[in-house]
Amino acid sequence: MSTNQPVLEIKNLKKYFEGNTDIVDMIMRREPPQIQAVDGVSMTLEENESVAVIGESGCGKSTLLRTLIGLHDISAGDIVYKGTPVSEFDKADWKEYRRNVQVIFQDPFNSLNPKMTVRESLAEPLDIHGIGNKEERVREVLEQVELQPAEKYLNRKPTNLSGGEKQRVSIGRALILDPDVILADEPVSMLDVSTQAAVLTKMKELISDFDVSMIYISHDLSTVSYIAETVKVMYLGRFVESAPTKRLLEDPKHPYTEALVSAIPVPDPTYDRERTEMSGAPRDPIDIGEGCRFRDRCPEVIPPDDIDIDQQAYREVMSFREFLEREEVGLERIEKIVEVNERSALVDAIQREYFDHELTGKNESTLRSALTSLADGNEDLAIERLRERFESVCETTPPEVEAEPEWHVACHHHTGTDRRTVAGGGGTNATDDSGSDATGSVAHAENQ
């Protein structure tokens, strides 16, 4: 690392989208739901560094990239390029920025203009930025991305190139303006495995040869070690873990990273890998509050200190309340199945439908009384009863700790016990109505 300032600093960046509203919402003048696609992301990119951002589809990684190149407005936070925040950019600064921050897109089959030859595609950015010596520069770049001899490729159109060759042209196009930063969005995911390695190796080489920094975005942890020294794992708009690549792959700390790493197939019939126990898919990033992003799928979610409960049983109670809060409990369907029109029968049916694990004592009676409220049609009371007893520390406070130097994990399992107890004690303090849940816990977090 040089002593210079970082090339790119991302400071608590947020990008929210407005969700759909229907006519009723408009009449009632309800605010449209905010989709928290990128929700408070911070990172720095040093000169000549390559950082990978890894996550499942829908985690916000592509939104992050589009926000970085100015395709989306910033909702909050800032991006600082070599000391100047983009919020202070004038038109000339933007042009300069766009020249120095280049993108390689996911799909080489659609990201090149089919009507342009390789020469034209590569020369276009030079035209736009008024750089001379075009022919020389184009040939030089073709050589760098190993499309040789240049004559063979210069006059071809994309249809006459293989996937790997197209992606090399895209890389060349990104490099031709001699940028400081390359943002790569799943650059090899559309390529056959036989060429993936070649393209990755080439990109890696170019980063070190040309003093370029890179943010590499991908869903694929298995190839990330070939391209980046640092990995940031993203889930629902936030980084949940950030560490040096090799160490993260060997010993993932966040339960989500663990699940991601453990779900990667190993090409070896003699190796007996355990399949992931995790189920479901990420929820929609709407109204997720300030708690841990992964809490609704986490296999290790932390129960309040003062209750004694089996992890899987607790998981079910938590999920059930999440369903209730998102109005996803299919009460009508269950009512249809139960033919006897009796409250206790309905309560039994709900319990059978959503709970496989047995609860005991106070846990059981709390659940039953909540389900009874639900059967009576009082969802809010049901939620409140469940929340009062079962609310987890994972729901209330945003965890973010440095587990080891250069290793950040956003998980209460890796915080000191002190902090956990404090947060846990505050957790039962949620008597507000369900609607103000998010703001309530923000305020709560700030109080600490």
Added chain:
Amino acid sequence: MSDPLLEVDDLTVQYETDSGMLTATSNASFTISEGEFFGLAGESGSGKSTLAKAIIGGLDDNGQISSGTIKYRGEEIQDLSDTELSQRIRWKEISWIPQGAMSSLDPLQRVSEQALEIGNVHTDLTDEEIRDKLKETFDIVGLQESRIDDYPHQFSGGMQQRAIIALALFLEPELVIADEPTTALDVIMQDQIFKYLDRLKDELDVSLLLITHDISVIFESCDSVAIMHASQIAERGTTDAVHANPRHPYAFMFKEAFPDIREPKRELEVIEGHPPELMGDVDFCSFADRCPWAAPECRAGAPPTESVGDDDPSHMTACVRKEEAYEMYQSDTSPSDDGGGAQSIARMGEVD
């Protein structure tokens, strides 16, 4: 795992195109036994999907089986009419999990209605029997029986995928063909789906033909594998044998091209170019133009499929230079050789 369930013998499938007969599958042979999970691997353009479509008579209008046989339980089925296939084979004997399975449920029909449609076409079962069978299968794939009357949108993505598996299984087929069932899915979802596919093996004794470009999932889930390159089966055998002892250059290069999370810094193999489109008879090794060890004899005739001669009698390969090539490859990539990486990179320029 005993009697052969499906025997594909010397099968050639061609498509009629403006520029002549395009050969998608050339003299391919393999056998799937009862209860066996069989993987068919290869890059895009290798002909693996064509092969699977040929088995259930689902080729496009311009496609035809030019020669060879497909036997199901000893009976030749390649010449059966569409009606016969529908009445006797499809779904109750051989069912299908399509590529892009996530979008293959009809959004306007309840899952149970889709099952009834399938059941009414392919069996004489009553509606009630069909519903019961669907309920049983829902249970196996980890869905609540009460949800068979839900619409697809009421399921999450992973549950939809399981509903599709249930639809492929509820008529108790002997063989399920799954064409890239998890491609384009996130790893966690992929892992969940394979968890349920694994379970089928234990609980239903069903056979699976898994078609995928991802050899990692085949090595994990299948008993046997065939590796296909541009219409030809390059190598086949048990996954253990093919993994431990690959002989065809395409087989070992393809295998080594896959990253392994246990060795994050291992040099990945690079195979130049892409599978060629082949017109007319394929009377040469289709890998010859991409093979670093190709010799004139590779282009002189289609390589015969021969036993590798290891512990696995089913382990066969179609390479005339199988011994030399493997030895040269091994000496090139031995751990002491630091030039392995440089060599891979040097080979990177692609040939068209």
